[in-house]
Amino acid sequence: MTAVRNVHERVIDAPAAAVGALLDRLSAADDPIFPTPAWPRMRLDRPLAVGADGGHGRIRYHVTAYEPGSRVRFDTPPGGGLDGYHELTVAPLGAERCRVRHVLECEVRGAGILQWGLVIRHLHDTMIEEIFDNIERAAAGGVARPVRWSPWVRLLHRLTWARPRAVGTPAEARLIRSSVDRPDYVDAYRVDLLPGLPRDPAAWTGVLRDAFPVLARDDGELLMDVNTAGLTARASILVDDRHVTLSTAVKTDSPRARAYWGVVKLVHPVMARTMLRRAHRALALAAPSAGERAQAQSPAPERS
Template sequence: MRIRNVHERVVDAGAEDIAPLLATMGQPDDVLYPPLWEPMRLDGPLAVGASGTHGTISAYEPGRLVEFTFPDGLGITGTHTFTVTTLGPGRSAVRHEVDADAGPAAWLAWKTLIEPSHDAVLEQVLDRLQAAVDAPPARPTALSAYARLLRWFERPRARAVEQPQAGLIVGALPRVDDSDVFVIERRRETPADPDLWAQAIFTDLPPWGGALMGIRERLVGLVGIDRGSPDTFAVIERGEDEVLLGADAGHLDFRTAVRCEPTRIVLSGAVQLHDRRGRAYYALIRHLHPLIVRAMFNRAAYRLARKGVPAPAVHVAA
């Protein structure tokens, strides 16, 4: 079954201005691929033979042509290609075309899952290309509700990892009774400032998390456990790429560290329990704690990525 899909935009820029933007495709500094979607990745610079999430480059002419062959295993055979055609001084047509064949199951997957997100991504890529040459579209692409739903499934998600704690959290407490480490992918255009991440994680709870914290505040005082205070997540120490927060209370002390790495954000936690109240309290919340941490971490990553849209990291004068 045949698949044909075309997106084209006339851009007020010459091929020489568009070339360096196309050259960032699939790279860590990709300025065209919209950051709220699962990133496009290549295993090296743009060149014939480079391979990644969107296939293998089978033809490449800098600033003129980038042709990908679909990866194996999709049930789709063919190519998807960017071309740049000069229309006149400082004016070009940028076109992306899918030309492929698919079996019935792959064709159905293309129509229901791949094509709606593909169309949304390509239109946003062209928006960002225009913005990067200082000629942004009059109306940026508005995603359909279905495309937004598909994008939601592609958002970065926090996960617990089994690895030794490192950085400022090591030695932050005299004794550690429990600890955990969570990581989340750092998408392009999200900050490398751990203070911004800490603020986003701990001051903007999901609604259901905020409700649970409100219930917690009402109940703990009844059993003599300290209620939260404005300095619950006070900054204790800062490093070049990390910030340590925490507080001491009668029933337990806790520390949490946010560390920014090139491709991920690491959130580490440690707790020291003091007495029977602390142990009983922690026994009640320890299984709920990972759910809340993941939800806070996911929300922070999504919101920080949104703040980076739509401005590309590189601007090229037309």
């Protein structure tokens, strides 16, 4: 067993009350500081308060202490490999400055020791510094030295990015459901619509690298013609309040089409998941940060 203590802190040129107000919005729909969509969003089962339970990505925790405007503590459940807590505090340094501090203390056991040293610590350190960047953007109007990702963090981020889940064709995907009569094959894959990601399905057409023609668009869904080698094939991108879903419907109209699809369908699920995952990550990395979104909505007042 190894004891870990990891501390980050930064002085922010903004009143503690302004920064504390940002802290109070953690996990809310308009959370201005948690660094999503580049990282999985923080979700709690209720508004920020003692007893709230949730996490981000695979990391689980629950709120065990909360002092509005100044402190929140999250304890991790026992047996998860990192038994301990995270704590984020805001302390005034006069009327116009404050110190933000994040402390992680935990006990790491077994394979978790290696995982912490090689993976988790690097991702954790980068994420916390991005939280601080967002606080500066939202409260002080900008950040002087934003965190830079190391090549190792970029690789880890790519490897650990969430993979699309297989689902049934959504009932809301009316265009693709009516586009192919009695299809021989259908599938659908889904990713989370993280805060800051585009809600216009046209922004997601990069999922399919070829320039397939758009046949129709309706109520958050875009339908594309992906016919090839005698197949009647359609692909649909549906964006709803929580997800982006890529659906496919295929009909084999001839012996040539059946022979072609018999081979392609073996790799199609892997290709569809890979393309959706690649587009999901690329759009997340290109999107404005939470702090930039908050700054755009409510610019910080000019300081004398």
